[in-house]
Structure formats: C-alpha cells, structure tokens
Amino acid sequence: MKLVKPSHPDHTGTGLYYSTRAAHRKTAIDLVIAALGDLPSDPSSQFLHEIGEAMREWTIEAVIQGAWVREYHKWETDTKSYFGVMHGRNGGTAPKWGKIDGSHVEKVKKQLAVFSATAPASIAVIEEARCRVNGMKHEDSYLASQSDYESLAAAVDQFWQAINDQEQFCP
Secondary structure (H helix, E strand, O other): OOOEEOOOOOOOOOHHHHHHHHHHHHHHHHHHHHHHHOOOOOOOOHHHHHHHHHHHHHHHHHHHHHHHHHHHHHHHHHHHHHHHHHHHHOOOOOOOHHHOOOOHHHHHHHHHHHOOOOOOOOHHHHHHHHHHHHHHHHOOOOOOOHHHHHHHHHHHHHHHHHHHHHOEEOO
C-alpha cells in the first residue's frame, strides 16, 4: 500500500490538507494572543490597571494551555481520519484503532509502516506532548508554556509536511 494523493486540485485527506488546517489553528491562536496583548488597561485606576494586567496574563495562559491540549488531540483525530482515507484509497478498510497495541503515537508509526512510509522526526515532540497531556489528565497539573505550544504546533505541521512529501499521485 502507498500514501496516495488524489488528482489535483483536490487535496482533501492529504498531508497538505492537515498541514494547512494546523497552520490555520496556529494563526488563530497567534491572533488571539496578539489581540489580548494589545488590550488597553485603565491607567486612571491603579487597581483596574493592575487587575487588568493580571487578567490579561491569566487569559493568555489559559488560551495557550487550551490550544496546546487541543493541538495534540486534534493530531490524534486527524491521524485517525487520515489513515482511514489512505486505507480506502488503497482498497482497504479503516483500521480499528482500539485493536492496535501501544500509545497513539506508536499506532501511527505502525500505520506508517503499513504504507512503507517513515515516521517524521517531529513525532518525538508529539510523543513528548502526548505524555504530558495524558499525565496532566490523570496525575499532575502540568502548565504548558507558550514555547510548549509553539513547539507542538510546529511539530504537527512538520509531521504533516513530511507525510505530504511521502505521498504519491496515483491517478
């Protein structure tokens, strides 16, 4: 089996499709953070000025945390969808993810092997995020930084770009 691109201009279900969607999410988060950073505070009231700064920082922190968790989970759902499409384009049926052993990252690596594709190097950053996201849900309260989010967003984009590069046109 091969990673298959449909005929141009349709790029639905391809690495390019998912890379574009990841880039749009990143742009949206960047815009929200910039807009929050540009909100005026009330310098006429020391209290409102100080509370406004604290609220701005907390809101940015919350946006980053939510975006970081969502980016990982979106990668999970996108990879499930992607491999379902790829199996279909090769005449097969979508994998039953619950029946594949290992973490989701390990399952993705196994699916890539089915298609004789290699796992992009960025999958290591995605695996680290997976461990932190799942640990946060079940054990501790990790607080993602803007750097964590940006690193994961870049890794997801690099993952899809590398997958796109391994796809072949098969009319």
